[in-house]
Amino acid sequence: DQQVKQNSPSLSVQEGRISILNCDYTNSMFDYFLWYKKYPAEGPTFLISISSIKDKNEDGRFTVFLNKSAKHLSLHIVPSQPGDSAVYFCAAIDSGVIQGAQKLVFGQGTRLTINP
Amino acid sequence: KAGVTQTPRYLIKTRGQQVTLSCSPISGHRSVSWYQQTPGQGLQFLFEYFSETQRNKGNFPGRFSGRQFSNSRSEMNVSTLELGDSALYLCASSPWPGRKEQPQHFGDGTRLSIL
Numbered sequence: 001d002q003q004v005k006q007n008s009p010s011l012s013v014q015e016g017r018i019s020i021l022n023c024d025y026t027n028s029m030f031d032y033f034l035w036y037k038k039y040p041a042e043g044p045t046f047l048i049s050i051s052s053i054k055d056k057n058e059d060g061r062f063t064v065f066l067n068k069s070a071k072h073l074s075l076h077i078v079p080s081q082p083g084d085s086a087v088y089f090c091a092a093i094d095s096g097v098i099q100g101a102q103k104l105v106f107g108q109g110t111r112l113t114i115n116p
Numbered sequence: 117k118a119g120v121t122q123t124p125r126y127l128i129k130t131r132g133q134q135v136t137l138s139c140s141p142i143s144g145h146r147s148v149s150w151y152q153q154t155p156g157q158g159l160q161f162l163f164e165y166f167s168e169t170q171r172n173k174g175n176f177p178g179r180f181s182g183r184q185f186s187n188s189r190s191e192m193n194v195s196t197l198e199l200g201d202s203a204l205y206l207c208a209s210s211p212w213p214g215r216k217e218q219p220q221h222f223g224d225g226t227r228l229s230i231l
Contacts, residue, residue, distance in 0.1 A: 032216040043120070043206055043222030044159075051216070089159065093216055102149065102213055103172050104220065106159035 003027045004092050006107035014115050019077040021110050023090030026071065030092035034104070035064060035075045038087045047088075048075070080114045087111050118143065120223035122207050128229045134195040137226045141188050141209030148190040149220060150182060153204040162205075165190055166213045194228075202230045 005024045013019045023033075031052040036044035050057040050064045050073070057064050063076045077084055090107040121140040129135050141148050150162040161174040165184035182192040188209075194201055204227050208220035 034219055036222075041224065043208075043224045046219040046221065049217070049219060091159075102147070102210065102216065102220065103161045103164060103174070104149070104151070104159075104208075105161070106151075108158045 001026075002108075003030075003094075004090055004105050004107040006088075006090055006110050008110050009108070010111040010113070012113045012115060013080050015082060016079045019075075019080045019084065019112055019114070021075040021077075021088050021090075021112065023073045023075075023107055024071055025073075025092055027092070027094065027105075028071070030094060030105070032093040033064070033066060033073050034091045034093070035062075036089045036091060037084075038089060038109070044089055077112075080112075082114050082116060085112060085114045120145075120207055120209050120221055122205075122223035122226050124226060125224065126227045126229075128231060129197050130231050131197055131199060133197050134193065135197060135228060136191055136193050137205055137207075137228070139190045139192075139207030139209075139223060141190070141207075142221055145209035145211050145221075146188050147210045147213040147220075148184055148188065149208045149210075150190070150192050151206045151208065151222075152176075153206060153225070154200075154202075159206070162192065164213070171213060197230050199230050201228065203228060 034049040035047040038044045066073045087109045091104045094103045147166045149164040164172040184190045204225045206225045208222045210220045
């Protein structure tokens with residue numbers, strides 16, 4: 001049962017334009033969300049996160065939006081650069097019944113390609 | 117500051133064997149988690165350790181086990197290897213469990229291939 005879903009396996013965007021990556025979740029107990037970027041042969045790198053008490057968080061060119069009622073979040077990258085080409089994973093923290101546990105539940109990833 | 121270090125980077129084993137993977141967290145990080153990445157299942161949580169204790173476990177068979185040492189270094193072990201265990205195994209560390217604003221930082225993984 002996929003609790004975090006990234007329905008677009010791939011996305012192609014022109015350099016300088018906005019990239020929008022989407023993520024949906026089903027578990028209403030998730031209260032913290034993260035985006036990671038992954039290059040081939042490397043581990044995921046943390047990008048940006050958002051708590052469920054917020055609806056937006058911004059860090060430079062990256063902004064994450066959270067719509068709790070729709071159980072949907074999105075990552076906006078503006079402007080997109082060739083170095084942004086990577087696989088992007090959406091993740092949610094499932095604290096479960098264990099206080100302070102930080103199990104990450106990942107989506108399947110979206111491969112973003114930035115075209116010059 | 118050195119990142120999360122995983123050894124070895126690549127490993128080839130045959131069915132029925134066992135394997136041990138190693139992870140050294142970022143200096144000062146005391147919480148270590150392990151994940152399995154496969155093309156079919158994506159990234160899945162294996163287990164989380166803090167203070168040499170397993171705090172949380174994913175939905176994997178008992179063939180998968182781990183431990184953490186007093187210096188926070190961690191190992192995971194897979195016994196009686198199956199073809200389906202071929203995957204990228206990722207280790208992640210964070211300073212302290214439960215602090216969600218301190219994200220987990222990942223190593224580059226160990227690529228395990230089962231023949």
